[in-house]
Amino acid sequence: MERGEAPQSRSPLERRARVLLWAYPYGYRAERGAEMLDTLIEAAPAGRTWPTLTDAGALLWGGLRVRTAQNRRLATPTNWRLALLLALVLYVAPPAAQWIGQSVESSVGWHIARFDPFHTCSLCWRACWCGVRRLASPFSPPSLPPPPQPFRRSSYRTVR
């Protein structure tokens, strides 16, 4: 979205709607964000400072749909492999986190017991996620047909 715009000209509604637009992927937002914002603000009754619940829901749902459509760029077998890997990680991560937390605790003493499972868990997740991405990359086919371009000359599916 346009970054150079004067921030003081933004109404509360606009600021909040902009946050909701983050549901959409970057490329799509760059292409359609301003237009959608314009429509949303125009459609809102005067004096409204928050988007309606329906609007918020529709934006989040719409963003999810665009993101899912984007993921369809990967071939179905690739998506299945990814899903399988992710499922494995989900299955393995919590016990691993617990085990690491316990071993750290027992080896260093109770002072480090603050090394809470949540923190350990999130570190573990992060590591696992990096692993999944690394593992998944060789699976992605070298060349895919270009995605359809519904709206504009430039595709909103472009990756930053």
Place this chain on the structure above:
Amino acid sequence: MKTVAMREPTYFVLAALFDGPLHGYAIIKRAEEMSHGRVQLATGTLYTALDRLVGEGYVELVSEETVNGRPRRSYGLTKDGTSALQAEAARMAEAASLVIDHAAARSPYVASKLRHA
């Protein structure tokens, strides 16, 4: 031709464009007007529908201008879109005629049902 019934927002988006190209907010307003306030499209719903309709070749980008520093794009029906809309309208009219034009609608049984309702 598609045999699946259109969803209501889709139908009203297409119907709103029947008189000519409109931009986002105008589509929302026109759809609300046409349905007597029943169909109130959320912005996200509208653009999801537009994306899909453009993908199906029913709607196209007609013009683009800048208003208040923001792009305002107008969308219009394509030939395919017009025929799809008309086909859908015909389908619904046929379905409606089962009840509206049916002799049963004027039968004593239906009349009695309506009286007791």
